[in-house]
Amino acid sequence: MNQSPATTNVSQSRPWGKIIAWAALLLLLTIVGIGLIKAQRGQLAVGDMAPNFTLTTFDGQEISLEALRGKVVLLNIWASWCVPCKEEADDLETAWRLYRDRGDVLFVGVAYSDMDTKAKAYLKSYNTTYPNGPDMGTRIYQLYRATGVPETYVIDRTGKLVYVKFSPFQSVAEIQAAIEPLLK
């Protein structure tokens, strides 16, 4: 874009100056175009493949989504500073206790943009027992194109998204309704 006054003269004698200028412009348009496409995709929707992620939990356990094929996974992105997250924290734990002994259902919590100490204190205060971990580098948040917290994704046994929710759950029954159809 930095065409100085003298391109007027120089570009006539040297066509490559012009070519570089146009190529740079085209490149720029491509970049902005890609950025635009990314921005346009919006949030993940039901039917999309769930992006693979790995998570190291606060207990040091490694979780990889790919390794969880064959299980129903509920992925909940939350933060200790997030007020609405508190509305659903108890419900999530209650629902988890309904399924945890089955073995084919896993709840995974991801703390977004949160401090370990605060996150751990939060988990403790809600007696949360399902695995939770910090979102290192806010990667999972970006992968799932999240736009806030809390957001919840339910992934079926084949790794496909079957349910998304961009606000807190209002009841245990609501969580059950999202998971039960997958257990048949």
Next chain:
Amino acid sequence: MKNRTSFFLFTFAVLMLCLSALPSIALAQSSSGGEVTDDEVNTVAKDLYCPVCENIPLDVCPTKACADWRDEIRLKLNEGWTKDQIKQYFVDRFGDRVLGAPPARGINWLVYILPPVLILVGVYVLYRAFQSWRQIPPLQAEEFTASPTQAPQSQDEYMKKLEEQLKASDR
């Protein structure tokens, strides 16, 4: 020839200005012992950006998330961490975006390289243009330099002439 030297002198002066105006970065002293003050926390927080409030430095961001981050900085300072260690900790946890400017590695080099290169290209192109403009018609160029007395020397004379012209035409 004289003009060319003056142009170089000017470019040199601008470059010197560029160099001297580079802000000196004051490093925060890590305090040993005693309470960590808010100001010490803020010196670190000033350079960080939390993902929750885009483009607002951490030291003035009013959200709860940012307050938590500041508490963490205080904690680390208390443990004797340095400013750079703390910044690195945040980068590891939350990615490069927490820094006010991208760290110079990988493609991020482009941030720092491209503008100076383009500006230098601009300087060069401008310089070439000056040269080519002066080479084309030696006749006209001579007109100016050969008869400096005919051209008005200063604004005073310009004003005088303008006033004379106007007076003449007013009549």
Next chain:
Amino acid sequence: MVANLGYGALILTFLVSLYGICSAIYGGLKNQPRFVDSARNAMLLTWPLLTVTALSIIFLLVYGHYEIKYVAEVTSNSMPLYLRVTALWGGQAGSLIFWSWLMAGFASAVTLRKWDRDREFLPWVIVVSLVTLMFFLSLSIFVENPFERWWQTPTGDVVSAMFQPANSTPLVQADGRGLNPLLRHPGMIIHPPMLYLGFVAFVIPYAFAIAALITGRTDDRWIRVTRRWTLWAWLFLSLGLVLGGRWAYDVLGWGGYWGWDPVEISAAMPWLTGTAFLHSVMIQEKRGMLKHWNMMLIVLTYDLVIFGTFLTRSGVLSSVHAFAQSAIGPLFFGFIALTFGVSMGLLIHRWNSLKSEAQMTNLLSREALFLVNNLLFLSVFVVCFWGVVFPILSEATGLIGQAIPSLAVIFSGQKVTVGPPYYERANGPLFAAMMFLMGIAPLSAWGHSTSKTLGRAIWKPALVTLVVPVLLIVLGIRQVAAWIGLTLAGLVFFVTAYEFWRSALARHRAHNENLFAALWKLAGRNRRRYGGYTIHIGVILMSLGIMGIEIFQTETQATLAAGERLQLDQYAIQYESLVEFPTADGREVARATVSVYKDGQFVTQLYPRRDFYLESQQPMTIPGVRSTLADDFYVLLVDWQPISTQGATFKVYHNPLVNWLWIGGLVFILGTLIAAWPDREMEMQPQRVARVAKAVEQVGL
């Protein structure tokens, strides 16, 4: 139904614009004045029609018609009347209408001018204006319709649509979501309209430039016709930027006026290229040079206006200022590519008829220095543009890293922030160079200035300027940046004052007028020149304020119990009390009372507060400021003990000289007004003006 009336007017405007474009193109190509006149009438019709549309939206907003999606999004029952009216530009859909309305107003005003000498431009000016207008109208009609209503379908879904979907029932809400709290400030009444005015007004010089390219009338007529329009565009844009800074200082509570936010920068980018354009057109007028360059600059400025609007509204950037993401991105993108491509194509088509008429003979001549000025403005533009675009590039190139894992280290695709450290370091030296240039350029002459003539002109003010560094040493100021910046500011000030003085003295001698009368008449005769100098003085005053914050700002923070004091420089605050109360408009306010002491003497009380907006769960920090010409004392309430209200944390800033930023802004605007005010003389005494012009030509300046 008011909504239907507004929508109907909107559709009608679209059709009228379409007709105007066709008619103008036909009339222009076939040289049929009747068709051109008809197109002109179409153009004049767009503004009243859009006024109907805008008034309908305002009506709906004021009377709280929450069945309309836009109304429900930006207003709520608790909002006062003035905010309901200004909510017209508080959201995406409404502000697009507002944009179109201003655009139509400007374009209509331009078609009302006397066209006797420029008949051939008329059809193409109409075409360019109407195409731009139609683009924005199509966004309003097809994507962001402000009149869409909420409907409830039989399945229980809530959808928004202009017309009733089958079997659905209208959904009427009792209250709306309300305007973004950041926008609930009196400053918001005037800041966006000024920016928009500046944006749309730049369409006019662009339209004339394109008209000149299409008709092949490539002399400087298009520049002379649009000179005042460009100045007005520039005036509004400058005013918008200054007001934006003031708003940030008053409301955003971060102790500053400019945060190098991508959206701020995208508003400043057309200003930068526009400023370069304002300077470089003078070279074309005086010397007949740089015709290609001026065309490029105005095309760039126009497309940056659109690009800035695109960045803010497409969701490509995230920022405090950004509108919610929407589907209008691709349309904008296409429009920018189209206008830029067509304009550049036209320019290349006419390339050879835009040859320079003169040569630049001396590197210190006025025109050469103007070129250096252009280089500097464009450099700042490059820095800004690159800073805004880079995060997009960084994320986009992540695709390469994903595709080729071995390159993932280079193309990590990580989100990055390009913030103040980058801009300040890159632009600081450029600003210093600009000030240096501002100091010497007014003293060089057109065509033939050498180091000798320039030296002769500059030594007196330069000598006086030496007072500044000496004074700084005496005052014990040690920052290098302050030395450079203030000395340069001094140079510009003394050179400009010297210029005024010299010209006034010359006239005083010639006409025996007293000095003030001489100055007044002089400024009246060459308003562009002296308006320009006034603008320079304004810039210098503003730079004082900027340096005050950037170099001399001090800050501290502490938690105080009631009665405790916090000292910063010669000031201290004493925490008195804190009250928390809910307000009728849905805020939870915590307001502290602090006493300010200067050198131990009580000065005033300040009330910094934190408003928490319950609807949007957003906190907002409003500072308490004591402002004088010498410095501002700026107090923020950071935190407080929720139960006892006994302790509270304050952050205080001492901002020396910052008031000069606003005063300088006023002088700046005044200077632009001097330069841009319509010439009454021109209309009343054409012969006299012609004589002045002739005299100027004969003197050769």
